[in-house]
Amino acid sequence: MRTLYCLLTQIATVLLWMAHPFSKKLKTFVLGRKDVFTLLERAISTNDKTIWFHCASLGEFEQAVPIIKATKKLFKNHKVIISFFSPSGYEIKKNSDIADSIVYLPLDTLSNAKKFIKLAHPSLAIFVKYEFWPNYLFELKKNKIPTILVSGLFRANQSFFKPYGAFMRRALLSFDHFFVQDLNSQELLKKINIVNTTISGDTRFDRVSHQIEQDNTLDFMDVFTENSTCIVCGSTWPEDETILLDGINSSAADVKYVVAPHKMDANKLEAFRSKINEPTVQYSELFTATGVLKEDTLKEAKVCIIDTIGLLTKIYSYADIAYVGGAAGHTGLHNILEPATFGVPILIGKHFEKFPEAKKLQQLAGLYSVSSGEEYTQVIRKLILDTGFRSKTGMIAGHFINSNTGATNKIMDYLEKLHSDSVV
Numbered sequence: 467m468r469t470l471y472c473l474l475t476q477i478a479t480v481l482l483w484m485a486h487p488f489s490k491k492l493k494t495f496v497l498g499r500k501d502v503f504t505l506l507e508r509a510i511s512t513n514d515k516t517i518w519f520h521c522a523s524l525g526e527f528e529q530a531v532p533i534i535k536a537t538k539k540l541f542k543n544h545k546v547i548i549s550f551f552s553p554s555g556y557e558i559k560k561n562s563d564i565a566d567s568i569v570y571l572p573l574d575t576l577s578n579a580k581k582f583i584k585l586a587h588p589s590l591a592i593f594v595k596y597e598f599w600p601n602y603l604f605e606l607k608k609n610k611i612p613t614i615l616v617s618g619l620f621r622a623n624q625s626f627f628k629p630y631g632a633f634m635r636r637a638l639l640s641f642d643h644f645f646v647q648d649l650n651s652q653e654l655l656k657k658i659n660i661v662n663t664t665i666s667g668d669t670r671f672d673r674v675s676h677q678i679e680q681d682n683t684l685d686f687m688d689v690f691t692e693n694s695t696c697i698v699c700g701s702t703w704p705e706d707e708t709i710l711l712d713g714i715n716s717s718a719a720d721v722k723y724v725v726a727p728h729k730m731d732a733n734k735l736e737a738f739r740s741k742i743n744e745p746t747v748q749y750s751e752l753f754t755a756t757g758v759l760k761e762d763t764l765k766e767a768k769v770c771i772i773d774t775i776g777l778l779t780k781i782y783s784y785a786d787i788a789y790v791g792g793a794a795g796h797t798g799l800h801n802i803l804e805p806a807t808f809g810v811p812i813l814i815g816k817h818f819e820k821f822p823e824a825k826k827l828q829q830l831a832g833l834y835s836v837s838s839g840e841e842y843t844q845v846i847r848k849l850i851l852d853t854g855f856r857s858k859t860g861m862i863a864g865h866f867i868n869s870n871t872g873a874t875n876k877i878m879d880y881l882e883k884l885h886s887d888s889v890v
Contacts, residue, residue, distance in 0.1 A: 467633040471600060475575050482573075494553040499570045506547070506585040509567035515544045517890070518588035520571060520602075523552035525670075525801065526594040527559055529617045532672040532874040533592065534564055540878065540885055547586050551597060558775065574599040583609060589890045590881075593641075595619055600633065603640035612889060614643045616877055617669050620651040621820070627654055645877050648822060664880070667873040668823065674807040675871050682783035686752055687724075689764045694722040695786045695850055698810075700778050701728040701800035702791035706815060707738050709794050712839040713846050714769060715743045721850060724781055726772035728791060728800065735773055744768035749777075779804050787849050787856065789813045789842075793835070799824055802833065809864030811849055811856055813842065832862035 486496040510516060517537055521527040527550070538546060545566040550556035560568050572578035579601035591606050591613040606613045625631040626638060635658055645666040646652050652663045690696075697717075699710055702725060714723050727735060739746050747767040752760055764770070772781065782788060788805035792798050794815030802812050802824055816837040818824040827833040836842040849856045884890045 468600070468604075471633065472576050475573060475601075479573050479575060491553065494557065498553060498556060499572055502569045502572050503581060503585060505569050506567060506582070510545060510547065510586060512587070514587075515541075516547050516566075516586055516588045517541060517544045517590045517592070518547045518549070518586050519565075519592045519594065520549045520597055521551075521555055521594045522597045523550065523555035524558055525555075526597070526617075527555050528673050528801065529669045530592070530594045531564070532669050532676075533616060533877055536874055536878050537592075537881065540881060541589075541890065544589065544890075547588065571599070571602075574601045576601050579605040583611070590614075590884070592616055598634065598637055600637040603637045607640040612642050612884060613640055614645065614877075614880070615641050616645045616666070617873065618644050618646040618651055619648070619822070620646065620654045622654060626658060643880060645873070645880075650822075664876060666876040667870055669873045669877070670801070670803050670823075671867055671870040672872070672874045674801075674803045675867055677779055677804070678783075678807055682780040684777065684780050684784070686749070686759055686764060686770075687781060687784045689759065689761050690724070690767070690770055691722060691784050692765075694720050696784050697721065697723050697787045697789065697846065698778075698781055698785035698805065699723065699725045699789040700782065700791060700805070701726065702789070703728055703795055703797055704734060704738070705795035706789070706791040709815065709836060709839050709842050710789065711738075711741055713843045716843065717744075717768075717846075718850070722767075723769045724772060724784075725769065726778045726781065728797075730773055730775070732773075735771060739771060742769055746771065748773045750774065782810065783808050785810045787811050787813070787846065791815070793818045793821075793824075802827065803867060806832065806863040807867045809860040811859035812863060813845060827863060827866050830862050830866060832859055832866055834859075 482492060482496050486492040519530050519534060521530050534546060547567045548565040549569050549571040551571050556570050562568060572582055583605045588611055591611055593615050595617050596619055625634045638660060644655060644663040646663055647668045649665060652665055655663055745767045746769040747763055748771045750773050752764060754760065782805040785805055788810045790800050790802045790805065790812055792800040796817055799814060799818045799821045802814065805812055812833040814824060814833065814835055816835050824833060828835060834845050836845055
């Protein structure tokens, strides 16, 4: 089976190279991997001790951050390597100073796995949530490199739990320990005789819980939200914007909207803006050539579209209500924990079956799912007009964060034992 897997991976590599000139996204995905080994050689010498974190994309990186920071304190003499599979993670974080080397993960061919692990030569490998690449895992096992999964989340429809999943089940045996988010994941692993597990929870709770302690001040938001109820719509896609549009156009005079689309596509931003009947401004229009904030423009605007990255987390601190995108379509719900940590009521679309944190917060009545513009307008009006209801809903969201922290400590207890036993 491994021979077939390797053959299919090689074929996929060739097909990606053939197709990449015709797709901007594929071009970034393929060409970004050209210099991985060169970048590793520059950053990591043969005498360096290293710890390798692998994240699929930006969301997994956010889950890894608390562990990365704690690991750097514990293993002071180790360099940190972070790899990404997706361009959406790598392109945003490639210049971060949190690691000594940040690279794409080369495709999972046998030769790539051997070369990557030889150059990185990690003392410890940490995979985040659900990235399972058999050749890399087998190579780590072959080299007796301790390997753990953190914030793991398993579902019954995954191949590991199917009759045809023997090969992928064998890959899972490469892990020394699994830190999983919930009991369901632990029970699923137990059914395939994997018992080296700990229910730790989701490290994202630790990540976002510290955000409230940071300086979240943004001058333009101070001006924009003055004497207003602020609704922040984060990481939206066109499907989300369709739901939001009627609510925006029919909102009261003292209600202001901040919309931060997930993708900075100028044409799509303009198409959305053209449908808004209220005074609208984009972040890129807020400053003069000398960097002075255009306060009058902000005060006149009813809607502010954020056409840059890196501000959303702080913007959530100004929200009275938040809508989190991704679940109106099938692209995947974005991070609801970022607004929740500020005690903000949350609305999302209807497709969130794969997101246990959203299901749990909905059960607690700190989150509401809407499937249409009409439903959105109905719920948002109640949250705007009934301040008691809004306050209670937000309090539930904030308590949800505070009661689910601690995953990082459980993982670090395990790593501290490896450290004290001189395993790493």
